[in-house]
Amino acid sequence: TLVEWAWGGFSVDNPTVTRFFALHFLLAFAIAGLTTIHLTFLHESGSNNPQGIVSNCDKIPFHPYFSVKDILGFMLMLLPLTTLALFSPNLLGDPENFTPANPLVTPPHIKPEWYFLFAYAILRSIPNKLGGV
Template identity: 80%
Template sequence: LSAVPYVGNSLVQWIWGGFSVDNATLTRFFAFHFLLPFIIAAATLIHLLFLHETGSNNPLGLNSNGDKISFHPYFSYKDLLGFAIMLIALCCLSLFSPNLLGDPDNFTPANPLVTPPHIKPEWYFLFAYAILRSIPNKLGG
């Protein structure tokens, strides 16, 4: 938003409450993050309602009843069948092989002497890591 000419700065200040990240900014972000999927779903439903009210081949709203087939039951059953197939596929994937789309790093055995590859330590902490790794475990390890 800040890239919008003339009013970008004001928009950012109005929506997020300034450029600093504080409690008000996080509250607004979480509110938008929670509400946006519902807004998109509502807009999709409204779009489908109006699309099937006038027909997708009739953007001008002209009377073309003779050219149209009824929306229900043909398209309703087609949409329900597609939804059911996708739901069954998702359920089969999640119930029969839940780890198929997972990250294989989650199943590597723990090794306290090796930093996992997905953790990139900051360069200025490397000496501390070296010192801590050189100290043997006093708890019987």
């Protein structure tokens, strides 16, 4: 079936998650490529309004100079960002984010509220294999 071909079956395990991640990762690049092709053809042929009136005066002439200029600008902006990320990644970071982890203390953002404690106690009393926690 289609599910077995695309995902490797109906179970959600490591190959399924890997395929899911790969397809979603590649989808962004596919959309970016289709957008580039769309803009290129839009520059070459222009677009008409829904009434069908030809708007030759509004067409933008396409020349490779524009694409080269845009790609060069993108690369020149990407170069400092890549250099910063690769050579000094912590330069723009917040030093407050680097608190050492203490496995003996529960972080405040995941401490349960006091009125849920009875539910946690009940769930902890159920063995894990029977659906407890």
